[in-house]
Amino acid sequence: MKKHPKTGDNGNNSDKRRATSYDVATLAGVSQSAVSRVFQDGASASKAMRERVMAAADQLGYRPNAIARGLITQRSNMVAVVISKLTNLYYPEVLVQLTQRFSEKGVRVLLFALERESDTESVVEQMLQYRVDGILTAAMFTPGQLETIDNAGIPVVFYNRSAPGQQVSSIRCDQEEGERWLVDELVNAGHRSFGVVEGPGDSIVSIERRTGALNELKSLGITDITTVSGDFGYETGRECFSELVSKRGSPPDAVIAANDVMAIGCIDEARESHKLSVPGDISIVGFDGVGPARYSAYALTTVRQPVQRMTLAAASMLLERIENPELSPEKRSFSGIPVRGSSAKLNPAE
Amino acid sequence: MKKHPKTGDNGNNSDKRRATSYDVATLAGVSQSAVSRVFQDGASASKAMRERVMAAADQLGYRPNAIARGLITQRSNMVAVVISKLTNLYYPEVLVQLTQRFSEKGVRVLLFALERESDTESVVEQMLQYRVDGILTAAMFTPGQLETIDNAGIPVVFYNRSAPGQQVSSIRCDQEEGERWLVDELVNAGHRSFGVVEGPGDSIVSIERRTGALNELKSLGITDITTVSGDFGYETGRECFSELVSKRGSPPDAVIAANDVMAIGCIDEARESHKLSVPGDISIVGFDGVGPARYSAYALTTVRQPVQRMTLAAASMLLERIENPELSPEKRSFSGIPVRGSSAKLNPAE
DNA sequence: GGCAGTATTGCATTCGTATGCAATTCGGAG
DNA sequence: CTCCGAATTGCATACGAATGCAATACTGCC
Structure with a gap:
């Protein structure tokens, strides 16, 4: 008895049913x-x-048929990439690069986009159902979710974040170090009163940057610090600056924004609404090194993340763990690249 | 005879093999x-x-197991989304929104990122192997590739592009109309000499915008037009402006850039290298309505694409065709939203 | 030509789920 | 209590490719 008596009129190559x-x-x-x-x-x-x-x-x-192949080999050749919405101008580059890296290795990318970084509920479920071979995430997972994923034997690599109290692999840019550099430069140039514009509360990146800046300021004996918070977006950057000024009664010597986009917002607000010159009257710095930071109207002083190297490392790290699931967790931290723009008064050289 | 005598020690829920x-x-x-x-x-x-x-x-x-389910139901519940690298600042928003739309409908996104828009060779192969239910593409396909996809019975929706001489579904922003508006405004304001900065040659969007602008200029009797071309990026925007000036010997009355990012490059170059005031000495306009276009240092006059509506429409259109493959092709064209910024001297009102 | 050893090939089974069909149970009406 | 139709359940098979094992075809060497 034939098991597969399907083919109708073969020889003709364009027929409804796909050839097996x-x-x-x-x-x-x-x-x-x-x-x-x-x-x-x-x-x-x-x-x-x-x-x-x-x-x-x-x-x-x-x-x-890759689906059938995946079923029998227990390998989907797909990885999940999780991003969240807020991370606006920065992640697009990351995403495209990541996808290309994986592509080169014959791995497909299943994309998950979160409205907020904390919307991870259903995403975890989906990833597990699709039997992805690995997960690269720019969002946090709860300990319970991590355990679920771990029980399923799926390797995870965190991008610019980590899991509190958990042993996980991660790639990150050293935010604290970057902030330290920024603060040092500003303080060395004589700035003494500071405004700190932080990002959304559920973003680890934002928290690390704020903490890094505040710690360094404190350790240098600076006490005149005002903090406000935004959502990483341009509009809130502007609002934050005005809030800062009204909270203090006057502009600080310098503003440290949690990312470039908010720094740009601050600059625009300072110039337009407060008639301040940047960096004549006030120094403003950001973080990330996104495209607009280079625009000459801003020429932001910032710390650029080495995106190329980070994505390359992230992809390799995940692929390694897919090949060899027994590898113990590893954390790789990259130094940011200091960029002296003209948005801050700094020391001439070091 | 038992067909599946696999379970070892059940009752325990965290074991190597996934439960079936x-x-x-x-x-x-x-x-x-x-x-x-x-x-x-x-x-x-x-x-x-x-x-x-x-x-x-x-x-x-x-x-x-979604893989196994996909095999038997002949439905992967995945769609392929194809983007190309160059489309820098604009597509990230599109991508996140699209992914969310599909997610809501229980459809996963398999992402393909092209280095150049013409690198579609292997992508088509991949998509077919993974048996995606549909394809949403922001890159062109060759007629041969389209035929292959069509033979496989996979619906395709083009995003901001179309297939020459083929009957396909598409969502687009009416680039010609947008350029017409820009040109009309500029000419009405008295500008008579023009620089046109176009984008990469393999981008339909760029071609449509250039053609739209040139046609309208011509129909208004403008003949003093100089054309240069860049790659949609900031740096080439700057280079293009200087090239424009040296080609003509002097700056034109107005510059029409193929996108906002290049327009911003032009503005920076005009101000910094040529000591021109914008829009005092020269008017510069872009296209897209990306974030930085709003920054007050630029306040670009541009045409904003209605991204929200376009992505919503694109997702619906594709999902419809997945449900009902017999639907004939459909083209939906959205008007861009004119944005009067301060980067161009225009008529006070209309 | 004969033989050992290796490279090819085919057979049969497997991956994990969905589904047509038949068997069974259930609910309610008479 | 009995009987009928509807709802529920189980059985067996299919989806399309990969792979261990056995059978076969080659290869070179004596």
Whole structure:
């Protein structure tokens, strides 16, 4: 009894049902296993076989079904990439680069975009159902979610964040170090009163940057510090600056914004609404090194994240762990690249 | 003879092998079909059954395998989204929004990122192998590729582009109309000599914008036009402006850039390298309405794409065609939203 | 030509879920 | 209590490819 008596009128290559390896096998007069082997890397197949099969495959427009392959091999060759919405101008580059890196390795990217960084409920469920081989996330997971993922044996790499109290792999830019540099430069240039514009409360990146800045300021004996908070966006950057001024009664010597976009907002607000010159009357610095930071109207003093190296490392780290699940967690921290723009009065050189 | 004698020590829920519907069935003392039915929407299952199965499923940490489901139902519940690298500041928003829209409908996004818009070779292969249910693309496909996709019965929706001479569905912003508005405003304000900064040659969007602008200029009897081309990036925006000036010997009355980012580059170059006032000495306009266009240092006059509505429409259009593959192609064109900024001298009102 | 050893090939089974069909149970009406 | 139709459940098979094992075809060497 034939198990697969499906092919209707073969020879014609554009038909509703997609050709399967059985169809190809039948047309080529070989077994299905042979077809399967021809379409694999390390499989043994003679040159003659290869040619016969390929000819038949072309004729039928056959291509292996990755879904079926994933089922039998227990490998989907897909990784989940999780991003959150707020991380506006910065992540696009990251995402495109990541996707290309994975692509080169024959791995597809299943994208999940969160409205807020804390919306991870259903995402975890989806990732597990699709049996992704690994997870690269720019959002936090709860300990419970992490345990679930870990039980499923799926490696996870955190991007610019980590899991509190958990042993996990991560790639990050050293935010504290970057803030330290910024603060040092500003203080060395004689600034004594500071405004700190932080980002959203559920963003670790924002928290690290704020903490880094405040700690360094404190350790340098600076006490005149005013803090306000925004959402990483341009508009709130502007609002934050005005809030800062009204809270203090006057502008501080310098403003440390949690990211470049808010720093730009601060600059615009300072210039437009408060008639201040930047950096003549006030110094303003950011963080990230996004595109607009270079625009000459701002020429932001900032710390640039080494995106290229970070994405490359993140992809490698995840792929490694997919190949070898026993690898213990690893944290790689990259130093940011100091960028002296003209948005802050700094010491001439060091 | 038992077909699936796999479960080792059940009762314990954290074990290497993922629980399957058989495991759940065994533990709950029901058939595998029952488990399958409980985890579906329109399936018939009694309340008692539902509860037993769910209890067992929780205990084992079971979740349906989307890969296996995809194999049997011939539906991967995944769509491919294709973007290209160059489309820098603009697409990130699009991408996040799209992903969220699809998510709401229970559809996952498989992301493909192209280095250049013409790198579509392997992408098509990948998409077909993964049996995506639909394709949303912000890159062009060749006629051959389109035919292949069509033969596979996969619906395609083009985003801001179309396939030459092919009947396909698309969502676009009416670039010509937008350029017409920009040109009209500029000419009405008395500008007579123009610089046109176009984008990369393999980008349809760029071509449409250039053509739109040139046609309108011509129809208004303007002949003093100089054209240069960049790559949609800030740096080339700056270079283009200087090239424009040196080509003409003097700055034109107005510059029409193919996108906001290049317009910003032009403004910076005009101000910094040529000591020109914008819009005092020269008017510069862009296209897209990206974030930085709003920054008050630029306050770009531009045409904003209605991203929200476009992504919503694109997602719906694709999902519709997945449900009903017989639907004939449809093209939806959205008008851009004119934004009068301060980067151009325009008529006071109309 | 004969033989050992290796490279190819085919057979049969497997991955985890969905579903048509038949068997069974359930509910209510008479 | 009995009987009928509807709802629920189980059985068996299918989806499309990969792979261990056994059978077969080659290869080179004596």
